[in-house]
Amino acid sequence: MPALRQKIRARPHDMDPRPAETAFRLAAILYHRFMPSEPAPSLVLSFEDARRVVEDHAARIQPPDEESVGLLAATGRVLAEPLVADRDMPPFPRATRDGFAVRTEDLTKLPARLRVTGEIKAGSVGFDVPASVERGQAVSIMTGAPVPRGAGAVVMIEHTVLHGETVEITRGVAAGENIVPQGAEARRGGLLAGPGTPLNPAAIALAASVGKARLRVFTRPRVAVLATGDEIVDVAATPGATQIRNSNSFSLAAQIQQAGGEPMLLPIAPDEPRALRRLIEEGLQSDLLLLTGGVSMGRYDLVEQVLAEMRAEFFFAGAKIQPGRPVVFGSAACAGAATGADASAGQDSDYFFGLPGNPVSTMVTFDLFVQPLLRALAGASPRKLMFARARLKSEIRVKTGLRRFLPAVLAGEFEDSQVELVPWQGSGDLAAVARANCYVVVPPDCERIAAGEWTALMMRE
Numbered sequence: 001m002p003a004l005r006q007k008i009r010a011r012p013h014d015m016d017p018r019p020a021e022t023a024f025r026l027a028a029i030l031y032h033r034f035m036p037s038e039p040a041p042s043l044v045l046s047f048e049d050a051r052r053v054v055e056d057h058a059a060r061i062q063p064p065d066e067e068s069v070g071l072l073a074a075t076g077r078v079l080a081e082p083l084v085a086d087r088d089m090p091p092f093p094r095a096t097r098d099g100f101a102v103r104t105e106d107l108t109k110l111p112a113r114l115r116v117t118g119e120i121k122a123g124s125v126g127f128d129v130p131a132s133v134e135r136g137q138a139v140s141i142m143t144g145a146p147v148p149r150g151a152g153a154v155v156m157i158e159h160t161v162l163h164g165e166t167v168e169i170t171r172g173v174a175a176g177e178n179i180v181p182q183g184a185e186a187r188r189g190g191l192l193a194g195p196g197t198p199l200n201p202a203a204i205a206l207a208a209s210v211g212k213a214r215l216r217v218f219t220r221p222r223v224a225v226l227a228t229g230d231e232i233v234d235v236a237a238t239p240g241a242t243q244i245r246n247s248n249s250f251s252l253a254a255q256i257q258q259a260g261g262e263p264m265l266l267p268i269a270p271d272e273p274r275a276l277r278r279l280i281e282e283g284l285q286s287d288l289l290l291l292t293g294g295v296s297m298g299r300y301d302l303v304e305q306v307l308a309e310m311r312a313e314f315f316f317a318g319a320k321i322q323p324g325r326p327v328v329f330g331s332a333a334c335a336g337a338a339t340g341a342d343a344s345a346g347q348d349s350d351y352f353f354g355l356p357g358n359p360v361s362t363m364v365t366f367d368l369f370v371q372p373l374l375r376a377l378a379g380a381s382p383r384k385l386m387f388a389r390a391r392l393k394s395e396i397r398v399k400t401g402l403r404r405f406l407p408a409v410l411a412g413e414f415e416d417s418q419v420e421l422v423p424w425q426g427s428g429d430l431a432a433v434a435r436a437n438c439y440v441v442v443p444p445d446c447e448r449i450a451a452g453e454w455t456a457l458m459m460r461e
Ligand code: AMP
Pocket: 227, 228, 229, 231, 232, 244, 245, 246, 247, 248, 249, 292, 293, 294, 295, 296, 298, 301, 356, 357, 358, 359, 428
């Protein structure tokens, strides 16, 4: 039985509190009743299966175009070229401590007295630098300086006493201690980071260390964001008594930016099929379309019906998670694709997600499902979800059947860190999620996690 009709039957006596005020409303109802092409209920997958479906699609996406940008402007972008060591790293055996370069065989008896023959500071060059350390000698050396030939280790200054021309070594060292050998970090010509590496501060520093003032990066995917709902008004508008400001387009835009995409906010779509379709078609012109709202079981949740009418393919139409159960993932042909106008990711159709409208659901489903696809569209290498573990501060009780991602706060320091759920009014509670810094992840077969137990959590991106 098509899910559509199930939905209608599932509502007790069609007691919709909202009268159909306009012809549009009536059209929406008729549309809903006679469009039987909504995806089947079997398309509701477990979290793991739904995630795998997205990852499989992500793996087939071709790398995007490339461009060259200044090093600092590359922060947050995705590397498109191999980053190669232009010389050995370190380029010389490097002292990692201030102290004395010595031959280890001189330290068999302690304390040992050695003659100081010179000093090497970081950046030292030329004839003032002792080329080697001979038996019975020590060379004063600073952190970051090249270790002279013959020296087997550097003794930290804290373990020495200087007496004019000689130094007394009071503690022994192992061979190689406080020296990084030339090329130990990377050999000249060695690959430091490959295309697909997200350019975080460490990767930017790595590029700087090999002299890259500019970098080739992948172009950012354009992600259209379409908020739906008759009650939703623009952020600049004064909402009527029953209206809600559009916050989802902004949480999504911020998440898109963080994930390396370029958000494009479309006008808010009403719960009316023709206007909705027009805006969906516009959104499909970009590399990815994210819809929010209109994917639940209500009479005016038209997103799936409109997409089905556009002959969209649905890969899943629900995941057994909370929040975010009604999440939809699919692809639809876009009008410009055949002409090559939108062949950015090598697709002849474009991916879309229908994210549930509740603000917390929207954010969670982005992190869980949109992220991996968007990363692929941005040219980034795939990455598994990362979970940490922490002790639970207070007991959690839930019903079984869904994998839950519950807004929580991880607090405390060192061995004392603990995680606690944020009190919330459900998946519409934006204020609660704003107080959270992570989600506690409860497996679907779990009814209770006792206080003090170790529990899985996912940090917020
Ligand atoms: P829906 O998924 O359309 O059934 O909406 C679920 C809930 O999310 C309702 O309370 C909506 O008012 C709310 N909602 C939907 N879209 C947005 C949005 N763009 N911004 C803020 N809240 C929204």
